[in-house]
Amino acid sequence: MxxxxxxxxxxxxxxxxxxxxxxxxxxxxxxxxxxxxxxxxxxxxxxxxxxxxxxxxxxxxxxxxxxxxxxxxxxxxxxxxxxxxxxxxxxxxxxxxxxxxxxxxxxxxxxxxxxxxxxxxxVLGLTGLTAYFGLNRIGEPKKGETLLVSGAAGAVGSIVGQIGKIKGLRVIGIAGSDEKVSLLTDQLGFDAAINYNTTDDMAAAIKEYAPDGVDIYFDNVGSYTLDAAMKNINRFGRVINCGAISLYNETEQPTGPRLETTLVKKSVKMQGFIVRNFEEDFPEGVQQLSKWLKEGKLKHxxxxxxxxxxxxxxxxxxxxxxxxxxxxxxxx
The missing domain is CATH 3.90.180.10 (Medium-chain alcohol dehydrogenases, catalytic domain)
Structure with missing residues (x-):
């Protein structure tokens, strides 16, 4: 059977x-x-x-x-x-x-x-490829910039943050427990991490760890976390819309702050994607992720x-x- x-x-x-x-x-x-x-x-x-x-x-x-x-x-x-x-x-x-x-x-x-x-x-499947292409092709990271990642202890987020460190970024993660915060900072090399379940003001918490603002926001969560990130986004910032897990089980269309003025005033790029947009380049991604993994630069x-x-x-x-x-x- x-x-x-x-x-x-x-x-x-x-x-x-x-x-x-x-x-x-x-x-x-x-x-x-x-x-x-x-x-x-x-x-x-x-x-x-x-x-x-x-x-x-x-x-x-x-x-x-x-x-x-x-x-x-x-x-x-x-x-x-x-x-x-x-x-x-x-x-x-x-x-x-x-x-x-x-x-x-x-x-x-x-x-x-x-x-x-x-x-x-x-790390060597669609998860790793999502992190790799989302950050590199849409985020266009530059050494010294600040990367903020929501859902940072999850499948995609944990890889995004590590790639960010490989690229020379300051990386801040958002996760849902002190245990996950420790995982990010102690094992995966994040510079700082925020526990959203013990944070009353997410925008203020982000500002504390990113006093010079956020250059790249890799969003796996959506909703209020996205709102808080946008309050800290820098001029010419890039917002990568990978997922919105906080909204997937909603039965009605949620509403929230309007982002248009921030996008215009700060010349921010916001782009959603699915990993299969980059399917022709999957071999490149797998090769690079495998190399980092073998070199010990990437943990899964x-x-x-x-x-x-x-x-x-x-x-x-x-x-x-x-x-x-x-x-x-x-x-x-």
Whole structure:
């Protein structure tokens, strides 16, 4: 038998376990040109929440009673495709299934000998590439500038801050606990960090640690944190809109301060993006991230949850900030 996780119903607000269903199916068989894959590591990511809404976006929504998909590292357990052999490890967009049949198209081989396989879902996967291209292509960092990162202890934010230090920036992170603040400053090299749960005035806290203002703001959170960052943004500042996790579960359209005057007065660039905007340059990003990783300049922080049945709860836990670095589910 093989388990599959489907979207049972569209979440109303924060996702709950009963929005998902785990079903049992017969283990599939393969035919010529196909491979049988067994999931080893499954990525859970905040952006998946958007695909659970029935609305137009940059990627089609999940369908009710159909499998959810994300980036997965899987092992080839049987092959009738000359390109792949039993024991190969592949990664790409795959369904939340224990076993699945695939042609191998749009998947890439990965090597777990020199680095853990889970890293290909984090620092060497779309997470790391999001940080790399967002900061470098949109943020256009210059040595000596100040970088502010929200969601800084999360999958993308933790890498953004480290790349910022490699680039010679002063880096300030915003996270949700004293433990995460210590992680940022003591282990990941951030110059300072702010616990938003113990801060009454975020704009004042940012000003304290960035008295000369913020040149680049990498936003993973949105809402009030974005408002506070904009109060500290410098002339010709760059705001990188990567995510807005604080808003993903809202059931009504939120309103807030109008940013137009700040954008104009300070000649600020604000740009949203998805990592696949830079898909043609992915090899460049993976090569550079791998180099920094091997040189010890980049650390990949992970929160690993075990067991296929744990995937929905691991996804839900993202919205309570229970992860440090990349949240990954390891399949037995």
């Amino acid at each position: 093989s388990k599959t996780i489907v979207l049972k119903q569209r979440p109303d607000g924060t996702p709950k376990n009963n929005d998902f269903e785990i079903i049992n199916e017969n283990q599939p068989s393969i035919k010529s040109g196909e491979i049988l894959l067994k999931a080893k590591y499954v990525s859970v990511d905040p952006y998946l929440r958007g695909r659970m809404r029935d609305e137009e976006s940059y990627i089609e929504p999940f369908k009710i009673n159909k499998p959810i998909a994300s980036t997965v590292v899987a092992e080839v357990v049987e092959s009738k495709n000359e390109k792949y052999k039993e024991g190969d490890f592949l990664t790409g967009m795959l369904d939340w299934k224990e076993y699945q049949v695939h042609t191998g198209d749009n998947l890439r081989n990965v090597d777990g000998d020199s680095i853990s396989l889970s890293a290909y879902l984090g 922080e992970e929160t690993i949850v075990e067991g296929f049945d744990s995937i929905p709860q691991a996804f839900i836990d993202l919205f309570d900030g229970k992860n440090k670095g990349k949240m990954v589910v390891k399949i037995y």
